Amino acid sequence: MGSGPGKGADHGVWQDAVAGLERGEASAYFVELAAASLSARKAVAAALETTAGSAVKRALAESLGGDATPDDPAGRLLRWAMGRQEAARERSNPIARNESFLCGHCGFLVPEAPGAGVRNHCPRCLRSQHVDGPVPGDRASDCHGLMDPHDQVVAGGEVRVTFRCRRCAFERVNRLHPDWDVEPDRVEALW
Numbered sequence: 001m002g003s004g005p006g007k008g009a010d011h012g013v014w015q016d017a018v019a020g021l022e023r024g025e026a027s028a029y030f031v032e033l034a035a036a037s038l039s040a041r042k043a044v045a046a047a048l049e050t051t052a053g054s055a056v057k058r059a060l061a062e063s064l065g066g067d068a069t070p071d072d073p074a075g076r077l078l079r080w081a082m083g084r085q086e087a088a089r090e091r092s093n094p095i096a097r098n099e100s101f102l103c104g105h106c107g108f109l110v111p112e113a114p115g116a117g118v119r120n121h122c123p124r125c126l127r128s129q130h131v132d133g134p135v136p137g138d139r140a141s142d143c144h145g146l147m148d149p150h151d152q153v154v155a156g157g158e159v160r161v162t163f164r165c166r167r168c169a170f171e172r173v174n175r176l177h178p179d180w181d182v183e184p185d186r187v188e189a190l191w
Contacts, residue, residue, distance in 0.1 A: 009042035017047035027059040027081070034078045041078050048074035096137040104129050104146050114182045121147075121163065121174060123183040126190060128174070130165040136172070143168050152190055159187055 005014035013033055020029050034044040048057050053074065060077045096118045100111050105127035113119040118137065121128035128147040133140030145167025153160045159176040176185040
């Protein structure tokens, strides 16, 4: 049955999956094994891609109705069976938006950042708006509260500021750009 599950897969889970195939376990057993972690799902998927795993893949596809076929990769079948297909489609690295915006604190029309940069705070009053969720640039927050500069760290010539949301106390660290040609950040606003 092969020498191992491959890179990034849990070897112990792979051994359990291989033993489950030899015992003739039902597809629910493999879904439960795969639910532990990404490395567990990779291990179970590797076991199901073998000849012995084809019956389990077929059973998984049948249990999912018209959403899947036995020809789908085992990892995809397992995600569907665990109800994680939507989570797999979410971007974890959203496309950053370089757009101008109106500062909610001082009313300044903040221009787009120069070049490939992105600015999410006002260069004049150093206020921001809580529009991003857990991933910077994802625009997934429903809060939209104003964020004030709270703390700063200067390291290697860069100024990094922690912004804190007035509404929900969410914090995010951003790098300031006092050297940008288009509206440089006014670092003196911190003092």
